[in-house]
Amino acid sequence: MIKALIFDFDGLIFDTETYEMESFEELYREHNLEFPRQEWLECIGTISTFDPYDKLLNQNLDLQREDLKNMFNKKYSRFIYGKQARDGVIDYLNVAHQMQLKIGLATSSSRAWIDRHLDVIKLDSSVFDVICTSDDVKKVKPDPELYKQCLLKLDVEAYETIAFEDSPNGSLAAIRAGIPSVIVPNSVTENLIFHEKVTMRLNSKKDMPLIEVIEHIHNLQKNRL
Numbered sequence: 001m002i003k004a005l006i007f008d009f010d011g012l013i014f015d016t017e018t019y020e021m022e023s024f025e026e027l028y029r030e031h032n033l034e035f036p037r038q039e040w041l042e043c044i045g046t047i048s049t050f051d052p053y054d055k056l057l058n059q060n061l062d063l064q065r066e067d068l069k070n071m072f073n074k075k076y077s078r079f080i081y082g083k084q085a086r087d088g089v090i091d092y093l094n095v096a097h098q099m100q101l102k103i104g105l106a107t108s109s110s111r112a113w114i115d116r117h118l119d120v121i122k123l124d125s126s127v128f129d130v131i132c133t134s135d136d137v138k139k140v141k142p143d144p145e146l147y148k149q150c151l152l153k154l155d156v157e158a159y160e161t162i163a164f165e166d167s168p169n170g171s172l173a174a175i176r177a178g179i180p181s182v183i184v185p186n187s188v189t190e191n192l193i194f195h196e197k198v199t200m201r202l203n204s205k206k207d208m209p210l211i212e213v214i215e216h217i218h219n220l221q222k223n224r225l
Helices: 016-030 037-042 054-059 065-080 089-098 111-120 146-156 168-175 211-225
Strands: 002-008 100-107 130-132 162-165 180-185
Touching: 002 146, 016 037, 016 054, 016 065, 054 065, 089 100, 089 211, 100 146, 130 146, 146 162, 146 168, 162 168, 162 211, 168 180
Parallel strands: 002 100, 002 162, 100 130, 162 180
Antiparallel strands: none
């Protein structure tokens, strides 16, 4: 029986990933450079050594890192202004509350980043019973630590939980924690390669009501017994 849902944030609840990429691409175009998209895509859902400012700094010796960051932040703030949660997210959260399911948030981002974007989409943090961020763990996704900590705080087992993710790194973290993983890729992650053990794929949460997702996964688990 499913008792809890754990959601990723970036790209899943709010499509920050698309807005970040669009901001960087615009910044690169203004400096007559091609954005290293493939390297950036590999970093989605985790923290890596890839620095999106390196190429700009190497090609433009008169630029300072702080200046570039300010340029990016202005563009990014413009892209996210007035934007909403991804389709179906609020419906899923509302239905989960009606079903008295526990709700967790497991993200490789910082708590400050999450709070900022929850404010943008006007979603109160109290909708989540537990929020686990990069501030709370030593290793982020694809390591399973975030999910394991979320399970512990929610007081549920992995098989009683469904994880919702949009990226390969995120879904792999859930799989490594033993949690059935439903992926809902966005326009940035839809063509990336996901692990074969992903339980289910949706193009949007509007594709299938939450109760049907839960029933589908419950039946899959029952058939495996």
